[in-house]
Amino acid sequence: DILIVDCGIGFPEAREMGVDFVIPDIDYLKDKTDKIRAILLSHGHEDHITALPYHYDALGKPPLYTSKLTGAFIQNKFKEFNKTPNVQIVEYGKQYQFGGFRTQFINITHSIPDAMHILINTPVGNFYHGPDYKFDLTPPYGKGPDFYAITKAGHDGVLCLLSDSLGAEREGLTLSEAIVGKTFEDEMRTCKGKFIMTTFSSNISRINQCVEAAIKFNRKIVFLGRSMKENTDLAKDIGYLRIPQNLIGRDNEVMKSPPNRICLIVAGSQGQYMSALSKLASDMNKNIKIKYGDKVIFSSDPIPGNENEVYGLIEELAMKGADVVYSDINDQLHASGHGSQEDLKFLMRFTNPRYMIPIGGTIRHQRQYQKLAMDLGYESKNILTLKEGETVIFEGTEVRLGEVVDTKQVYVDAYGVGDVGNVVLRDRLTLAEEGMVVAVITIDKQGRLANRPKVITRGFVFEKTESVLLESAVKSVEKSFNAKGESIADLSGLKKKVATQMEQFFYEETG
Ligand SMILES: [Zn+2]
Structure with a gap:
């Protein structure tokens, strides 16, 4: 039996020119689709669900099991492809049988509501699959982490913990998302013009915090950008975002209202070309203009590689007279969604596994994670750091590396999937540099x-x-x-x- 967890996209490096994103290589699975029992999706971020519509048919259309918000995001992704996936919304605490795997979903906190960890019981032992998380005791939306289920998993015995490791270099505990809500209120209180907030459009909890601040200061809320409108509509439909009717604003009434009664929540925080925010900055939005006294809050850090675009956008907004606030000048605008060293150690202690596999980071995060585990008394050989395509075989209580599966980068650009190969990329690089x-x-x-x-x-x-x-x-x-x-x-x-x-x-x- 085969069980798949997550199916997301990766972002290209600067030298991979013209590539929009990278999707997983599923060649290894193509002749084994009759064994695939399900795909489990841990949360609704792009790097965990967005490749699904590209691979769903080739994987034999297996059922997708996930939480409510993630399910809504997935349905929406498939709509663009004119496909309807088989999405099953799971209940926490309930057991699901997928072939030889008995599975339970555990409520966890991250920077998006409805994030889950997955406990998978197999004949050889229990696997705790723990993608993106931090222990947020005051999440702005939904319940806190299900400590009972996590520690019970540890009590029942975990053979292997697969854990997020992206924050392994950072000391301490990661701040709660709640800190950002307070920052929004402080910034809004002193803002005499329009209040403009930008973040990832999937970041529903962040958006919710901004909405709550806007309600408090009686500002009408207007969403700008296609992805922002779509995602917030979805969140409203399933009750994850509540806005009083009298505070829902429209694009064309923004300039007619007093500026201190307006809150814009805008897509394009990464400085994407022709995004809603870059159109605002370059005066291309026909209804809405940036004026002196407006405040623009970047509630997301640039993804590595996007710094030039983001800082370019900040310059442009400042030139139009806006007061721009971003993480270099206010470090409480954005709490990381990923656990720091103490969060990661908590999960190790709670689940008390025999083996660990750090996931979600690069090799340096994996090494750092390995060191943390060794601080807790683990031997380095029990922390398996894997490279792309490497497999692990568990047999009895023994573990060993299996065959290495050959994987390649599958590039998606404006023209489709896989049309761009290494030769094209090399040509683009040469053209650009020389x-x-x-x-x-x-x-x-x-x-x-x-x-x-x-x-x-x-x-x-x-x-x-x-x-x-x-x-x-x-x-x-x-x-x-x-x-x-x-x-x-x-x-x-x-x-x-x-x-x-x-x-x-x-x-x-x-x-
Ligand atoms: Zn995530």
């Missing part, structure tokens, strides 16, 4: 130059000021041609010869 030079050459039937070659450049040197250089380039191409004519039987050889000549020329001239 520009390009094209030689246009016309030859006659005897293989002689029919007229003067043309050399065109883009992103390399400015042609007008470098006409001398380009003229020499033309001459060097001419010189490389045999006056009596080149063999035209081998055109690709001829092309290569010209290319090599130009490469040499430009290397010598420009370095």
Whole structure:
């Protein structure tokens, strides 16, 4: 039997140009779909659910088991693909049987409501699967972590704990989400203009906190951006977001109302091109303008790689007269959703596992997690740090590494899935870093130059000021041609010869 947990997207590195996101490689599973019993989804973040619609059919359309909010997000993702998935909303505390796996879902806290941990009983032992979490005792929405279920799992015996490790470098306990609600109130109290908050549109608890502050200060709430509107509509539908009717505002009434009666909650916190916030900043929203005295709050940190876009946006907003508040100047705007060292150690103590596998981080987070476990008296060999594609086999009380499954990056860009390969990415990188030079050459039937070659450049040197250089380039191409004519039987050889000549020329001239 096969049980899958989560199916999200990854974000490309800066050098993977034009790639929107990366989805998991499921080749290994393709001939085993008859064994897949279910996919369990731990919470509604992009990196845990968003690849589902891409892979659902190829995985044999297994049932999806998850919590209410996550289920609503998943349904919405599939709508864009005109597909209807089989989503089952789970009950906490109830047991679910998936082939040989008996499974129980545990309520946990993260930066999104309805996050879950999953306890999986197998014939070989119990596995505690603990993706993204922190122990938030005062979550702004929903119940606190289910300490009883967690410690009971530990009491019954956990063979292996798989734990989030992203916060393993940070000391102490992670702050509660509640701290952000207080910050919103403080910032709103001193704001005389429009109050504008931006965060990830899936961050329903953060949005809820801003809504609550707006209600307190009697500001009308307007959501901007497609993803923000969609997600908040979903959250309203299932009762996760409650806004009094008289405080629901519309885009076109914003500028007619007193600015200190307005709260905008806007998508585009990562500085995405043409997002609602970047349109506001560049005056492209026809209904709403940024004015002096408005306050813009960034309640999310830039994802590594997005810093330039985010800071560019902050500059633009400041230029329009807005007071911009972001985490560099106020560190209580954004509490991490991931547990710090003490949170992680709590879960180790509570579940008291024989083995641990740090997940959700890179190799340096895994190493750091390993050290934390060793502080608690574990031997390093019991903390398994895995690289992509590595498998682990549990047999009796023994554990060993299994075969390494070959996995590759599957890129999704504006044109579809998997169209972009490594060659395309390398070309994009070369074009971006070095520009390009094209030689246009016309030859006659005897293989002689029919007229003067043309050399065109883009992103390399400015042609007008470098006409001398380009003229020499033309001459060097001419010189490389045999006056009596080149063999035209081998055109690709001829092309290569010209290319090599130009490469040499430009290397010598420009370095
Ligand atoms: Zn998450």
